[in-house]
Amino acid sequence: MVKLSILIAFFAVASVQAKTTYIYHENTFAVDGCQKLIAKVATLFNATTDKKGFCNVKNQQALGTMTHCIEGMPYKDARQNFLLSCKKYNLTETQYLASFDNATKYITNTSDIPKFSVKKLFYLPVYLSQKKINGAWSSEVGRYHNYNRANYYGVALISYWFFIILVAGLINLAYFVFPGFVKTFKGKAVNTYRRYITLPALFGQSHGHHYLILKYIQVLIPTRFESIMVFVWVLLAIIFASVNFQQNEPNIFWPNNIEGEMARKVGDRSGIMVLYLIPQLILFAGRNNFLIWLSGWQQSRFIMIHKWLARISFLLIVVHGVGLTLNGKTLGKYESRNAQSYMQWGYVATVAAAIMVFQSMMLFRKQNYELFLGVHIIMAVFFVIGGWLHTADDNYQLWFYAASAVWALDRAVRVGRLAVFGVKVANVQLISMETLRVTVPRPAFWKPFPGCIAFIHFLRPTCFWQSHPFTIVDSVTDSNTITFYLKVKGGITHGLYQYLSKQPGNTANIKVSIEGPYGTRSALNRFENIVLLAGGTGIPALYAHALDTVQKGMAKQSIKLYWTVRHYRSVEWFYQELLKLENTNVQVVVYVTQPLLGLIAPIVNHAADLSSEEEEEEQAELAEKKSDTQESGDYVSTLKQRLPFVEFREGRPEMKQLVEEEIGAAQGAIAFMSCAHGSLVDDTRRAVAEGLNKTNHRVDLFEELQGW
Ligand SMILES: Cc1cc2nc3c(=O)[nH]c(=O)nc-3n(C[C@H](O)[C@H](O)[C@H](O)COP(=O)(O)OP(=O)(O)OC[C@H]3O[C@@H](n4cnc5c(N)ncnc54)[C@H](O)[C@@H]3O)c2cc1C
Ligand SMILES: *[C@@H]1O[C@H](CO)[C@@H](O)[C@H](O)[C@H]1NC(C)=O
Ligand SMILES: *[C@@H]1O[C@H](CO)[C@@H](O)[C@H](O)[C@H]1NC(C)=O
Numbered sequence: 001m002v003k004l005s006i007l008i009a010f011f012a013v014a015s016v017q018a019k020t021t022y023i024y025h026e027n028t029f030a031v032d033g034c035q036k037l038i039a040k041v042a043t044l045f046n047a048t049t050d051k052k053g054f055c056n057v058k059n060q061q062a063l064g065t066m067t068h069c070i071e072g073m074p075y076k077d078a079r080q081n082f083l084l085s086c087k088k089y090n091l092t093e094t095q096y097l098a099s100f101d102n103a104t105k106y107i108t109n110t111s112d113i114p115k116f117s118v119k120k121l122f123y124l125p126v127y128l129s130q131k132k133i134n135g136a137w138s139s140e141v142g143r144y145h146n147y148n149r150a151n152y153y154g155v156a157l158i159s160y161w162f163f164i165i166l167v168a169g170l171i172n173l174a175y176f177v178f179p180g181f182v183k184t185f186k187g188k189a190v191n192t193y194r195r196y197i198t199l200p201a202l203f204g205q206s207h208g209h210h211y212l213i214l215k216y217i218q219v220l221i222p223t224r225f226e227s228i229m230v231f232v233w234v235l236l237a238i239i240f241a242s243v244n245f246q247q248n249e250p251n252i253f254w255p256n257n258i259e260g261e262m263a264r265k266v267g268d269r270s271g272i273m274v275l276y277l278i279p280q281l282i283l284f285a286g287r288n289n290f291l292i293w294l295s296g297w298q299q300s301r302f303i304m305i306h307k308w309l310a311r312i313s314f315l316l317i318v319v320h321g322v323g324l325t326l327n328g329k330t331l332g333k334y335e336s337r338n339a340q341s342y343m344q345w346g347y348v349a350t351v352a353a354a355i356m357v358f359q360s361m362m363l364f365r366k367q368n369y370e371l372f373l374g375v376h377i378i379m380a381v382f383f384v385i386g387g388w389l390h391t392a393d394d395n396y397q398l399w400f401y402a403a404s405a406v407w408a409l410d411r412a413v414r415v416g417r418l419a420v421f422g423v424k425v426a427n428v429q430l431i432s433m434e435t436l437r438v439t440v441p442r443p444a445f446w447k448p449f450p451g452c453i454a455f456i457h458f459l460r461p462t463c464f465w466q467s468h469p470f471t472i473v474d475s476v477t478d479s480n481t482i483t484f485y486l487k488v489k490g491g492i493t494h495g496l497y498q499y500l501s502k503q504p505g506n507t508a509n510i511k512v513s514i515e516g517p518y519g520t521r522s523a524l525n526r527f528e529n530i531v532l533l534a535g536g537t538g539i540p541a542l543y544a545h546a547l548d549t550v551q552k553g554m555a556k557q558s559i560k561l562y563w564t565v566r567h568y569r570s571v572e573w574f575y576q577e578l579l580k581l582e583n584t585n586v587q588v589v590v591y592v593t594q595p596l597l598g599l600i601a602p603i604v605n606h607a608a609d610l611s612s613e614e615e616e617e618e619q620a621e622l623a624e625k626k627s628d629t630q631e632s633g634d635y636v637s638t639l640k641q642r643l644p645f646v647e648f649r650e651g652r653p654e655m656k657q658l659v660e661e662e663i664g665a666a667q668g669a670i671a672f673m674s675c676a677h678g679s680l681v682d683d684t685r686r687a688v689a690e691g692l693n694k695t696n697h698r699v700d701l702f703e704e705l706q707g708w
Contacts, residue, residue: 022395023151024144030078031085033136034069036252038062041132042110042122055086057095064103064125067096072133135250142248143265150269153240154276160233161280161305165295172296175523183669183698191692198225199689199701201682219362220707222304223685230308237312241270241319260330267323272396274316278387279402281309282380286410287455287518296520300706307360314353321350342390349386352379365708369491370466380407417515421446423459426512430500431573432598434566435537436486436493438470440512444480447517448472450524450544451704454516456484463492469706471540471675472517476547476580482514485573487537522702525549528557528668533655533684535564535676541704542675543577550584559586560662564653564680567597568636571643578643588646595650599635655680659687663694670697675704 035054038044044062045053052059054066070078083093103125110116110126175182202224222230245265247258254261283289284306292299328334337343356379365372384407388400426440438456442448455467475481488497500506524530524545532542546561561581565571571578571590581588640648663670674684681703688701 023148026075026141027077027081029137029140029144030070030073030075031082033140033252034066034073034082034133036139037128037132037136038065038069038126040118040252040255041128042116042118042126043120044122044126046121052086052089055089055091057091057099060099060102061106061123061125063091063096063099064106065128067100068103068107068125069128069133069136071100072128072130074134074137132250135248136252138246138248139250139252142246142251143253146245146265146268147272149240149244150272151276153269154273157233157237157240157273158276158280160236161291164229165291165297168295168297172520172523175526176521179523179526179669186696186698188693195689195692196224197228199685199692200224201685202227220304222301226301226304230305234308234312237273237316241266241273241316245269254331257330260327263323263326263330265323267320267327270316270323271320274313274320275391275396275399277309277313277316278384278399279406281306281313282403283406284309286406287515288410288413292518292520296522298520298703298706299518300708303708310353310360311357314357317350317353321346342393345386345389347386349383349390352382352386355379356383414515418457418513421514421516423511423513425509428496428500428508428510430488430497430506432567432569433501434488434570435573436484436488436496436500437573438484438486438512439475439478440482440484440514441478442480442482442514448474448482448544449517449519449521450548451522451541452517452519452544453706454482454484454514454518457513457515458492458496459511459513463495466492467515468492469518471544471704473540473544473577476577483540485537485540522673522704524671524673524702525552525554525557527671527700528554529662529666529670530557530559531659531662531670531672532559532561533564533653533658533672533674533676533680534562535680536566536570538675538677538705539563539574542673543574545673545704546586547580550581550586557585558666559584560589561586562589562591562653562658564591564593564676566592566594567599568592568595568639569598571639575643578646582645588643589649590646591649591651591653593650593652595636653680655683656687656690659684660691660694663688663691663699666695666697666699668697669700670695671700671702673702673704678705681705 038054042065044065045056045059047053050056050059054062056062066082070082075081079093079096083091083096106124107127108124110122116122171182200223202221221227245262247262249258251257251261254264283291284302287299289299289302291297292302324337325334328337356376359372359375359379384400384403388397388404391397391400421443424440424442426438429437429439431437448454451471453469453471455469457464457467470484470486473483473485475483486493486496488494496510500508522545525548530546530549532546534542542561542563546559549557549559563574570592578588636648640646659672662672672684672688674681685701685703688699692699
């Protein structure tokens with residue numbers, strides 16, 4: 001319902017915008033061109049006293065000159081257009097033709113008049129060369145068709161995403177409604193396409209996720225398919241901003257000023273194009289972006305696209321600024337324009353955009369996400385206000401209405417969601433010194449679904465405004481209760497960790513409010529074979545899928561849940577949930593990468609994920625210290641007894657091998673779903689892409705990991 005109303009509101013805004021978007025038509029060019037041309041050649045009436053101007057039958061020098069210009073225009077409807085523009089002054093075609101004939105007798109070459117002044121009122125029709133008339137026409141076409149192109153290209157750039165999303169949405173729908181049909185897409189050609197285009201990471205070796213370039217600059221690399229989509233869009237934007245410019249001479253707008261003319265045209269193009277991108281840019285950054293639901297894509301993909309929309313928008317703004325600066329300088333209007341407030345707001349918007357593009361680098365987001373977010377929001381406000389006031393004089397503020405509406409709607413829905421959930425008392429427990437379990441009673445109608453997420457506000461004085469995304473699992477022990485599992489990191493989670501480690505039983509009750517549920521469902525349970533690959537706190541989403549499939553899925557499905565954890569004690573915080581899988585068709589395998597940790601050595605909390613080398617080192621150190629293994633052996637064997645249906649394996653899973661084995665063994669279509677830290681997810685992606693041809697059945701990959 002919420003989604004539907006957002007959808008309707010969005011299209012209402014879009015249609016208002018489309019209606020008021022100004023596309024110039026040729027039927028105004030002849031009249032406008034002649035008016036501008038004649039004004040540059042002579043003064044034929046007093047504009048303050050003669051309101052009828054060129055339409056005035058009593059002013060034969062003006063009307064006569066106009067008729068000669070209009071008749072010379074290379075446009076068949078020029079006369080009709082002019083007569084229509086004089087309709088309110090009752091000018092008839094007969095009067096028009098009479099004036100044309102009369103003016104032919106009196107027409108004067110102003111260069112023959114001694115001491116002729118363009119500014120002084122002149123009482124005879126003036127001669128206009130055909131070259132000038134043609135120039136006036138082509139100047140009009142050149143200038144206004146450039147505006148039109150900017151509008152069309154802007155529409156094309158935003159439609160690009162709407163179109164792709166529509167197709168993505170249909171494909172996503174097909175997975176649910178016609179899974180059998182989707183599963184027929186297999187075999188050599190399809191597999192080759194999927195192996196090289198849609199499935200792999202951008203580069204074979206690279207991390208699909210956090211990746212370090214030049215030692216310091218961390219980036220999130222999109223998948224190859226995402227990169228292609230973005231690359232084509234960026235290319236289109238660059239092409240649209242740089243092709244199809246005409247220079248027209250003799251020019252009525254910029255006479256003898258080719259530099260000024262071209263600078264203005266380039267600046268106009270990029271300035272108008274960027275207007276279109278702004279509402280979409282803001283839409284893609286929001287949590288209640290209806291396209292998430294339409295496409296089935298994750299929010300993180302929209303945020304990735306948001307970044308590219310933003311970078312290109314900023315580039316276009318810079319081009320616009322440089323173009324109009326050059327134009328102003330050549331015309332001598334630079335200073336006078338700068339003195340006006342619309343220009344100052346233009347500078348405000350540009351600087352705000354520059355700051356946003358710079359401070360949103362991964363480096364700063366990682367350092368202090370809250371600072372990044374705060375600055376980003378404030379700068380975005382300045383950007384929208386600045387842009388709005390910069391363009392209001394030209395009636396372009398409509399895009400900023402749209403942008404503000406999209407933003408306000410997202411915020412309103414967010415507040416609405418928080419209000420619907422209300423303030424609840426959560427039980428927060430620190431388990432195994434590494435994970436926080438948050439248990440919250442929920443309203444009965446507020447139903448989570450597998451893989452959904454919500455944003456938690458911990459209502460403590462130091463952090464109530466922060467909202468962090470976490471995966472929801474409907475509690476297996478209590479009804480109308482949801483649980484979250486938070487890995488302890490460096491910010492708010494670390495604050496809670498410190499607080500809870502001092503509390504009795506490492507437990508506390510904390511007031512929370514929850515915004516959600518967000519996310520899209522995936523068609524995982526439509527597959528005969530399901531392999532879930534979780535790592536650490538990635539387990540909740542995959543567990544929710546496993547349980548859901550058991551409850552609602554097809555009969556005779558094979559479901560395997562692989563969970564990689566650092567040490568045996570990690571299992572404790574998910575013990576109750578695992579227990580629920582006993583006597584179901586879910587096969588659970590737990591990989592313990594550092595089996596000695598937490599048994600003979602205390603668990604040290606690492607805010608960051610360890611690389612496999614670091615883990616091996618740590619493990620080796622522990623092995624040296626390994627003196628008394630009796631107690632630890634007891635712990636492990638007790639755990640295994642309590643979870644007899646779980647297979648424990650020590651060490652790291654070899655993803656390539658594991659995926660290949662699963663594909664080889666599958667008797668029907670098989671789906672992998674991963675949610676873990678970067679490298680495990682990447683290895684899975686790669687192994688799946690390379691393993692497509694190992695079976696005659698359809699192989700699919702779903703990723704639940706998100707990050708931005
Ligand atoms: C869709 C989604 C689902 C998630 N589900 C889980 C989950 O089930 N369990 C779990 O342990 N973690 C999950 N995370 C990660 C979790 O949101 C972050 O670890 C948490 O916000 C870190 O809080 P912090 O203040 O302690 O982090 P910091 O130490 O300050 O930052 C650690 C990392 O988290 C990122 N981060 C910080 N705040 C936010 C925020 N408000 N929004 C997005 N990213 C942020 C930072 O960029 C940084 O990379 C999920 C993230 C996303 C995007
Ligand atoms: C013909 O044109 C001249 C010069 O503009 C003007 O003075 C005169 O009144 C016009 N004659 C008629 C009949 O309109
Ligand atoms: C008008 O005057 C200019 C300059 O004397 C001349 O070049 C041009 O040919 C003249 N045009 C006509 C139509 O007499």
